[in-house]
Amino acid sequence: MKVFNTLTRQKEEFKPLVPGEVSMYVCGPTVYNYIHIGNARSVIAFDTIRRYFEYRGYKVKYVSNFTDVDDKMINEARNEGTSVPELADRYIKAFLADTAALNVEPATLHPRATQEIPAIIDFVQTLIAKGYAYEADGDVYYRAKKFPDYGKLSDQNIAELEEGASEHVNDEEQARKEDPIDFALWKAQKTADEIAWDSPWGKGRPGWHIECSVMSTKYLGDTFDIHGGGQDLEFPHHENEIAQSEAKTGKKFVNYWLHNGFVTVGKDEEKMSKSLHNFVTVHDILQEIDPQILRFFMASVQYRRQINYSEENLDQAKTILDRFKNTVESVQYRLAGKAAETTAPELAKAIEKTENAFVAAMDDDFNVQNALTAIYDLLPLVNKQASQEKVAKTELTSFLQHLAGWLGVFGVDLDNLTSSAAADDAEIDALVKKRDQARKEKNWAVSDQIRDELAKRGIKLLDTPQGTRWTRE
RNA sequence: GGCGGUGUAGCCAAGUGGUAAGGCAGAGGUCUGCAAAACCUUAAUCGUCGGUUCGAAUCCGAUCCCCGCCUCCA
Incomplete structure (x- = not known):
């Protein structure tokens, strides 16, 4: 088997760490809303990949996280006047329902960031001890330049990243960081009502990237086979995961990086995303279309290609x-x-x-x-x-x-x-039989009338040399 | 600006040196009482320009368009 590895930008022969087994981690959603078609694409792409590994006889251990605390979660909970955990529970439930409708196999494990706080704190402490991270006013940052390969996944140039980053970072944060490209591992609590956990650096919560490093290595080992996610996660998310994980373990983090292409919409084929407000949630669209069609549509485009949703x-x-x-x-x-x-x-x-x-x-x-x-x-x-x-x-x-x-x-x-059995099957069979009789008698008026009647009920008749079969549309 | 991707018939899309797979739609036909379904037949020189080669959609150079990432984002 060959897979395209983002790290090397080429197809490589897939060799699992353990023969016959595949360990894979796929970045899951931040659960502050229903997932949209673009999120579904990623879930479906990797579910299809997983199913193919299983088809080929591999035993797959598939881990996919829920990001259940971050700025967006906190803001949305505030807007709704609810708590972060309540919001998370609600949308995790919705995620599982939506993806089940799309016939996505549940992950072997669905860890949640907030349930891994001790492991996250341990991980960050190790990074500090090794000199890869530093505390500043209750925040902890990763010292990006200390990691020699920083930028290797996304082919980013450090100097240019610094230039770009310095435009985005506000003064206050800038003052705490040694370098604009350093990123947060732990964020101090800002107001007393904000969800937070005790840590060696005071009350706070994990940064975004750290949870994936912690959960993936905890459940799949320091090195595992496949890490997946959308192309928009290549930088900075996956780049940062590599930096964190390899700095901590001193080992190669992931052997094969797989990234799925986007879903685009409209004539201009723009990326569907929450920030562009051009998204359709799975929850809504499944009211209108057969989930099976959506599933097949998305699965029938190669995972790296763009899908135009139309x-x-x-x-x-x-x-x-x-x-x-x-x-x-x-x-x-x-x-x-x-x-x-x-x-x-x-x-x-x-x-x-x-x-x-x-x-x-x-x-x-x-x-x-x-x-x-x-x-x-x-x-x-x-x-x-x-x-x-x-x-x-x-x-x-x-x-x-x-x-x-x-x-x-x-x-x-x-x-x-295929059409499944229903209560009126016998009745339809009887009508079909009646029509056959009429056809034998060349009574086309009656036979056509029966056909029309059944058509109104969503029953399609197909006359074959071996008899008439029918199906539900 | 940096990095990456993409450009093949109306639409989806395969194809990395040997003369353009396949599907949808369209057209024609067969079958059928009619219809449906099925089956058969049917279309493009591959963004543009130049180069390498006996030969290129496929390699090289230039150029144009589109999309994405460059710390919200699957």
């Missing part, structure tokens, strides 16, 4: 899912029927070829487009086979099993894709 593109995703649905139901209909059996060795061969192509594509830095193309190539063959007079039961069953595996990587469950 109605037209969502429609295309729906069309493709409908094709899969149609083929699956058509196969299931034939397998359930009483037609004579036959064998189709050429189909068996084609399925094997597709499997190989699927794996080859996904092994190449999760090239989902080529993986899907491999499946598309198989569909006409299956559709033709499914309309034969005799049923190639073994091969068609094998197809369904393989397809379930392939689409499963994309987070699409065949069971959810």
Whole structure:
């Protein structure tokens, strides 16, 4: 398998630390609001990657955090007149519900920053002891220049960073910092009502970057396989994580850095983000569209590529899912029927070829487009086979099993894709039977009337040489 | 300004030296009582200019457009 490593800017052969196992950490959301489509993209991208590792037989340990204390949390809690923990609980619950709707597997572990305070304090103390950090008026800062590789992930130049940073930092903070590019590990409490924990430096709370260093190394070890997140986290967040972690452990922090591309919106394809106010929350959009479509849409674009969120593109995703649905139901209909059996060795061969192509594509830095193309190539063959007079039961069953595996990587469950049983099934069957009788009698008025009636109820009829099957739209 | 990404048919998109995969939409056809679904057929010389080469979307140089990061941000 090859993955694109941001650190080296090239595809590298993936070699896990422990054969057969993958340890990965993905930066999770700050829980002060519902997640938007852009956040979902990251979650889906890495869930898809995780599922593919599992598909290939790896045991995956997947850790993803919740940032449940920071400036935005504090401000939002104040605005709403609630507490930071209450706000966090509410939106963590919403995150889990939204991502579950998108068929995202829960992480092996979902640590929360506020539940790791002792470990964070220990970590910061070690950095101070090693000379990589210093306390100033209750804040603790990381001495960026002390870390020789600072900037290596994002190819940033220290001198230019200093220049840029000095424009952003206010005088008060500047006065406490030795250097404008130093960043906060611990922030002193500003007002008495602000959430804070006791520490060797007085009451305060952790900075943003430190929690990820602490939680990832605590649960995955000083060195682990994969660290993921959005491209906007490359600098400064991940750069700082490297500086903190490697300074503390003296070991390589992460072997493979993976970053997903953005979701853009509109004609100008601008990045969807909270600050641009052009975002759509998952919570809202799921009232309008089938979560499965959104999931497949996002999973069907390679994780590093940009996704343009538009109605037209969502429609295309729906069309493709409908094709899969149609083929699956058509196969299931034939397998359930009483037609004579036959064998189709050429189909068996084609399925094997597709499997190989699927794996080859996904092994190449999760090239989902080529993986899907491999499946598309198989569909006409299956559709033709499914309309034969005799049923190639073994091969068609094998197809369904393989397809379930392939689409499963994309987070699409065949069971959810196809029409499920409902209370009025028998009634619909009866109407279909009645229509068949009318058709036999060439009573087109009655048969068409029944079809129209069912269409109004969202039932689509498909007449095949082997009989009429129906599906829920 | 620095760093990174991107530019292939109406849309999505594969393709790193050998003469442009695939999907959607569109068009035509087959099947069907009609319809639906399915099946078959069908379109681009690859942002621009120049160079290397027998040969380039693919390599080199220049240039233009777009997007992102440069301490809020997946």
